[in-house]
Amino acid sequence: MKKKQSTPYKDALEGMCQQFAFPIVVAGIPCLTTGGLSALEEAFYLLQWKDPHPCPENKCFLCNEWATCGTNTPKNYTQNYVRVCGKHFSQIQRELEKENK
Numbered sequence: 694m695k696k697k698q699s700t701p702y703k704d705a706l707e708g709m710c711q712q713f714a715f716p717i718v719v720a721g722i723p724c725l726t727t728g729g730l731s732a733l734e735e736a737f738y739l740l741q742w743k744d745p746h747p748c749p750e751n752k753c754f755l756c757n758e759w760a761t762c763g764t765n766t767p768k769n770y771t772q773n774y775v776r777v778c779g780k781h782f783s784q785i786q787r788e789l790e791k792e793n794k
């Protein structure tokens with residue numbers, strides 16, 4: 694089994710891919726893709742990432758979309774703070790407003 698090594702270069706490359714690769718959802722899993730851009734293809738190759746690269750940790754708390762923001766939650770939720778997509782962020786904000794009336 695290969696040991697995952699962290700180096701400043703690898704961390705920087707991963708960070709750049711996470712910021713600049715394209716977020717998509719494949720079979721219900723948030724993934725990053727190169728979109729065919731050669732600089733990203735080379736970076737994915739060096740990181741030994743498949744294209745698309747699965748990022749299940751970035752899934753919305755309520756659906757399969759990318760979580761793009763975080764929010765506190767109403768009292769009936771199991772967690773006090775969740776990461777969600779834009780659509781569910783709005784929904785939770787409305788629920789919080791009702792709760793505070």
Ligand SMILES: [Zn+2]
Nearest residue numbers: 753756778781
């Ligand atoms: Zn969502």
